[in-house]
Amino acid sequence: MANLSIEHLNKRYGATTVLNDVNLSIEDGEFVVLVGPSGCGKSTLLRMIAGLDGASGGDIHIAGKLVNTLAPAERGIAMVFQSYALYPHMNVRKNMTFGLKFTGVPPTERERRVTEAARMLRLEELLERYPRDLSGGQRQRVAIGRAIVREPEVFLFDEPLSNLDAALRVSTRVEIANLHRLLKSTIVYVTHDQVEAMTLADRIVVMNKGCIEQVGKPLDLYYEPANLFVAGFIGSPAMNFFEAEVEGIEGGRARVTGAAFRTLDISAASLKVGDRLTVGVRPEHLVRGEAGAFTAEGIVELVERLGEASFAYLRRVDGKMFVAEVRGRQTPAPGETVTLVAASPDVHVFDASGLRVATETR
Amino acid sequence: MAEPVSHVTAQMPRAKLAGLLLFFLGPAVVIYTLFSIYPLVATMALSTYTSDTSGARSFVGLANFQTLLGDALWSKPFWNALGNNLIFFVVHMCVQNPVGIALAGLLSLPGVRLKGFYRTVMFLPTMLSVVIVGFSWNLILSPLWGVASGALKAVGLGSLFAPWLGLESSALVTLSLISVWQFVGIPMMLIYAALLNIPEELIDAARVDGLGQFRIFFHIKLPLVLPTISLVSVLTFVANFNAFDLIYSVKGALAGPNFATDILGTFFYRTFFGNQLQLGNPTMGAAVATVMFFIILLGLCLYLFLVQRRIRRYAF
Ligand SMILES: Nc1ncnc2c1ncn2[C@@H]1O[C@H](COP(=O)(O)OP(=O)(O)OP(=O)(O)O)[C@@H](O)[C@H]1O
Ligand SMILES: [Mg+2]
Numbered sequence: 117m118a119n120l121s122i123e124h125l126n127k128r129y130g131a132t133t134v135l136n137d138v139n140l141s142i143e144d145g146e147f148v149v150l151v152g153p154s155g156c157g158k159s160t161l162l163r164m165i166a167g168l169d170g171a172s173g174g175d176i177h178i179a180g181k182l183v184n185t186l187a188p189a190e191r192g193i194a195m196v197f198q199s200y201a202l203y204p205h206m207n208v209r210k211n212m213t214f215g216l217k218f219t220g221v222p223p224t225e226r227e228r229r230v231t232e233a234a235r236m237l238r239l240e241e242l243l244e245r246y247p248r249d250l251s252g253g254q255r256q257r258v259a260i261g262r263a264i265v266r267e268p269e270v271f272l273f274d275e276p277l278s279n280l281d282a283a284l285r286v287s288t289r290v291e292i293a294n295l296h297r298l299l300k301s302t303i304v305y306v307t308h309d310q311v312e313a314m315t316l317a318d319r320i321v322v323m324n325k326g327c328i329e330q331v332g333k334p335l336d337l338y339y340e341p342a343n344l345f346v347a348g349f350i351g352s353p354a355m356n357f358f359e360a361e362v363e364g365i366e367g368g369r370a371r372v373t374g375a376a377f378r379t380l381d382i383s384a385a386s387l388k389v390g391d392r393l394t395v396g397v398r399p400e401h402l403v404r405g406e407a408g409a410f411t412a413e414g415i416v417e418l419v420e421r422l423g424e425a426s427f428a429y430l431r432r433v434d435g436k437m438f439v440a441e442v443r444g445r446q447t448p449a450p451g452e453t454v455t456l457v458a459a460s461p462d463v464h465v466f467d468a469s470g471l472r473v474a475t476e477t478r
Numbered sequence: 479m480a481e482p483v484s485h486v487t488a489q490m491p492r493a494k495l496a497g498l499l500l501f502f503l504g505p506a507v508v509i510y511t512l513f514s515i516y517p518l519v520a521t522m523a524l525s526t527y528t529s530d531t532s533g534a535r536s537f538v539g540l541a542n543f544q545t546l547l548g549d550a551l552w553s554k555p556f557w558n559a560l561g562n563n564l565i566f567f568v569v570h571m572c573v574q575n576p577v578g579i580a581l582a583g584l585l586s587l588p589g590v591r592l593k594g595f596y597r598t599v600m601f602l603p604t605m606l607s608v609v610i611v612g613f614s615w616n617l618i619l620s621p622l623w624g625v626a627s628g629a630l631k632a633v634g635l636g637s638l639f640a641p642w643l644g645l646e647s648s649a650l651v652t653l654s655l656i657s658v659w660q661f662v663g664i665p666m667m668l669i670y671a672a673l674l675n676i677p678e679e680l681i682d683a684a685r686v687d688g689l690g691q692f693r694i695f696f697h698i699k700l701p702l703v704l705p706t707i708s709l710v711s712v713l714t715f716v717a718n719f720n721a722f723d724l725i726y727s728v729k730g731a732l733a734g735p736n737f738a739t740d741i742l743g744t745f746f747y748r749t750f751f752g753n754q755l756q757l758g759n760p761t762m763g764a765a766v767a768t769v770m771f772f773i774i775l776l777g778l779c780l781y782l783f784l785v786q787r788r789i790r791r792y793a794f
């Protein structure tokens with residue numbers, strides 16, 4: 117168990133920059149999830165922590181020790197891969213003990229660790245089987261077992277659940293959460309599944325184009341996204357955005373207008389008349405009503421019914437679409453004009469550069 | 479008939495199904511029969527005849543084989559050729575395939591520059607005409623004007639030089655090594671392709687497990703390309719026991735010195751077509767060819783039943 121700190125980490129392939137000045141500090145025992153769109157550099161960052169790829173610049177410390185030049189096996193990490201990466205020509209037991217043999221763990225100790233990991237992951241029955249005779253979920257458990265027996269300081273997971281079917285994904289997710297509770301180890305976990313990120317993480321790191329956009333607790337990211345990217349990335353369906361402009365300032369409060377919503381009154385010291393803004397409201401925070409802190413109208417075009425909720429896709433006055441969640445059995449009919457309101461804490465305001473504007477809506 | 483393969487074929491009128499079978503299988507059957515099965519059967523048939531001085535043929539059963547294996551005049555050169563052929567094969571197995579594997583392993587290492595260049599260069603001799611290969615090596619190793627002795631002298635090893643191709647003790651091994659030089663590209667390419675098939679994440683997992691490139695090769699890569707290596711071995715076996723051209727182009731049909739480089743191919747050639755004072759004997763030649771066929775068949779059967787069954791291909 118150890119903390120992990122990454123300072124000014126860069127990765128370039130020729131002229132393309134894959135990671136750009138990444139700084140991240142992870143506490144001992146913390147479960148950190150890296151999320152971001154495909155190609156944003158999550159795997160690259162994880163592989164650099166593992167030592168599988170070299171850095172173009174910057175430092176990585178694990179447990180206070182600079183590991184830049186250390187081989188993967190010397191860094192005190194273990195990694196679980198998306199494709200499981202089990203050795204196909206070794207049975208489960210050998211898969212787990214194989215690495216230990218080369219790091220000088222005596223046989224009795226190897227046996228003890230395998231027995232314990234097998235018990236923890238319910239693999240006892242499978243120890244003599246070969247990977248080809250295992251189901252996807254079992255293979256993933258073996259891969260996790262192989263990581264556990266290394267007794268690493270830091271566990272690294274690269275999309276470990278994405279090859280599993282939906283039901284198995286949920287149960288394995290719970291297992292990983294339990295494992296973390298049991299081992300109290302530091303975990304860095306890459307996923308592009310928001311649910312995984314929200315449910316597992318102590319802290320989420322949102323990445324985009326090789327940069328960290330925001331680091332925070334799951335609900336902090338949800339309720340206070342630092343910028344437009346995080347606001348749009350966290351939450352499903354994504355947050356609705358409305359173009360807006362500051363029309364006037366009176367007594368420290370700004371009147372914000374936009375084509376597609378009724379004038380909004382916010383308190384924001386930093387704003388000036390004429391500032392271009394983006395107002396964001398999550399679909400689940402929009403409810404039917406007459407007038408609220410935020411009010412917008414739209415014509416229903418399509419309703420998706422999921423059971424516990426339905427999503428109405430509405431055409432706004434300015435021609436763009438937005439989404440609102442509708443609870444209950446009564447869903448609006450296509451063609452109907454609906455007025456939706458949101459309470460003031462649920463209205464997010466971003467300035468022209470996309471950064472969150474600290475506001476107090478009324 | 480067995481279970482219908484599909485509903486489409488099951489519902490087809492018989493005539494139409496037959497037409498379909500003929501259309502898809504016909505060409506292969508015709509070509510295979512014409513150029514493989516017929517010559518094989520004809521050769522075997524021919525080996526049971528003998529021709530007298532007038533050229534008339536008469537059926538003699540297995541007498542030709544009796545002569546070949548029993549009559550010292552025939553059996554001595556035959557066993558000599560077979561023994562030489564075995565040495566030829568052993569040299570290929572012990573040099574060509576390990577070197578091919580090693581080259582493939584090196585090529586598959588991460589961060590090797592100019593991979594494409596090396597690959598092409600090492601594959602180049604395979605594409606050369608065997609006549610050119612034989613001729614060039616004859617020149618290179620010639621004690622009179624070859625560059626080999628000069629090159630050895632230049633590095634102070636002149637005393638090591640010998641007319642390898644001319645000595646009974648070394649001619650066969652030298653020729654085998656020339657053949658190895660020419661064909662090492664084939665095992666290299668096949669194994670390289672198999673190595674590329676191993677997923678990157680598996681190698682990464684081994685690196686996280688603390689293995690260096692050397693151990694990764696021996697503990698992970700090699701076991702996973704074993705099926706390809708065994709395939710390469712079989713191909714080597716078949717090619718070696720059918721070999722002829724290199725010996726012929728370097729040493730001629732007499733496979734000198736004193737038949738030291740005579741292998742089954744050259745032995746067959748002399749028997750069938752004749753050479754200098756030896757008259758061509760097609761029926762005896764057919765007997766030699768038949769024996770060669772059975773030797774290769776035996777080798778393949780041993781491989782199929784003893785090796786192939788134990789080797790497992792891994793799906794990644
Ligand atoms: N060897 C390479 N040469 C050039 N570019 C590379 C190389 N390896 C990765 N990249 C680039 O680095 C970027 C980040 O890749 P990475 O695999 O880290 O993405 P990711 O966030 O894990 O995406 P995903 O969610 O699809 O797995 C990609 O744009 C990719 O094209
Ligand atoms: Mg990835």
